[in-house]
Amino acid sequence: MNSPRKLITLDEFTIQETRQFPQATGELSSLLRDIGLACKIINKQVLKAGLVDILGKHGATNIQGEEQMKLDIYANDMLISVLNNSADCAGIASEENDDFVPFTDEFSMNSKYVVLFDPLDGSSNIDVNAPIGTIFSIYKRISPLGMPCTAEDFLQPGNKLMAAGYVIYGSSTMMVYATKVSANGFTLEPSIGEFCLSHPNIKCPEKGKIYSINQGNSCKYDDGMKAFLNYCMENNKEDGRPYSLRYIGSMVADLHRTLIKGGIFMYPADRSNAKGKLRLQYECNPMSFLIEAAGGLGSFGEGRILDIEPTELHQRTPIYIGSKNLVNKALEFVSPKVLAN
Numbered sequence: 534m535n536s537p538r539k540l541i542t543l544d545e546f547t548i549q550e551t552r553q554f555p556q557a558t559g560e561l562s563s564l565l566r567d568i569g570l571a572c573k574i575i576n577k578q579v580l581k582a583g584l585v586d587i588l589g590k591h592g593a594t595n596i597q598g599e600e601q602m603k604l605d606i607y608a609n610d611m612l613i614s615v616l617n618n619s620a621d622c623a624g625i626a627s628e629e630n631d632d633f634v635p636f637t638d639e640f641s642m643n644s645k646y647v648v649l650f651d652p653l654d655g656s657s658n659i660d661v662n663a664p665i666g667t668i669f670s671i672y673k674r675i676s677p678l679g680m681p682c683t684a685e686d687f688l689q690p691g692n693k694l695m696a697a698g699y700v701i702y703g704s705s706t707m708m709v710y711a712t713k714v715s716a717n718g719f720t721l722e723p724s725i726g727e728f729c730l731s732h733p734n735i736k737c738p739e740k741g742k743i744y745s746i747n748q749g750n751s752c753k754y755d756d757g758m759k760a761f762l763n764y765c766m767e768n769n770k771e772d773g774r775p776y777s778l779r780y781i782g783s784m785v786a787d788l789h790r791t792l793i794k795g796g797i798f799m800y801p802a803d804r805s806n807a808k809g810k811l812r813l814q815y816e817c818n819p820m821s822f823l824i825e826a827a828g829g830l831g832s833f834g835e836g837r838i839l840d841i842e843p844t845e846l847h848q849r850t851p852i853y854i855g856s857k858n859l860v861n862k863a864l865e866f867v868s869p870k871v872l873a874n
Contacts, residue, residue, distance in 0.1 A: 655783025
């Protein structure tokens with residue numbers, strides 16, 4: 534009788550990874566486990582949506598001017614609480630908060646890392662039971678240890694990231710994250726309550742046949758973007774048939790499919806959002822870091838997402854991200870010029 538396959542938990546995996554680097558202190562691994570813990574708690578509430586008073590609007594707006602959902606607030610509070618109780622996080626910045634939050638106890642001020650997150654991406658999908666997720670990124674702070682962290686710690690370009698990833702709450706709950714070494718996926722095993730390695734060393738297919746965009750906004754796009762959409766819908770030379778359009782409206786869900794199956798996800802600038810709509814530090818940088826670790830590409834149309842020097846916590850950017858060949862094809866069509874009025 535064959536023995537069952539040994540499950541490798543997130544904790545075990547991060548410990549094994551740390552052993553490859555003698556200089557590692559284990560703080561980064563601990564932070565990843567803390568984020569996993571917070572997301573397991575969030576997942577419990579997601580599974581109860583409709584049975585408890587967690588659906589619907591909270592009655593307030595965030596700094597983006599977007600209506601906050603009750604589950605947005607719950608997820609944000611949970612991540613802040615878990616990371617504040619961690620000895621390995623100097624402070625956080627959240628898409629739901631106006632400003633960053635430094636943790637000022639003695640242990641936190643001596644921590645080397647800060648965490649940024651979108652606590653609940655795709656929250657407009659909550660009430661219709663479509664996939665949603667949490668996006669996170671971890672930077673090594675540049676401010677002095679022993680002091681509260683500063684804004685500069687959170688305004689680093691994506692090429693300085695130490696780790697980034699997401700948790701998707703879908704048909705199964707998965708945590709996917711990347712370091713500078715590799716990208717790996719962990720599926721939550723509900724019987725033991727642990728994230729277990731299910732997708733080791735993920736590689737985004739170099740070619741893809743799926744494009745993901747809110748095509749209902751196409752009337753607002755510039756000519757280059759419209760031309761690329763026409764290319765996707767026509768019998769193109771490379772594949773001899775149109776590409777398939779898939780759009781869920783949650784970046785986590787659309788990027789998860791793109792990562793696994795290949796393709797491209799796009800949220801370009803348009804006449805209503807000349808600087809793009811998605812947030813650089815909370816969405817585009819962590820997802821680009823992850824995709825590039827898996828062999829893909831993330832661009833804002835004129836260069837690499839990860840090379841943008843942030844100037845604001847809630848800065849926005851256009852994004853074209855996914856399989857390297859398809860992103861490069863999109864960039865052949867996309868004009869960097871300012872959109873016409």
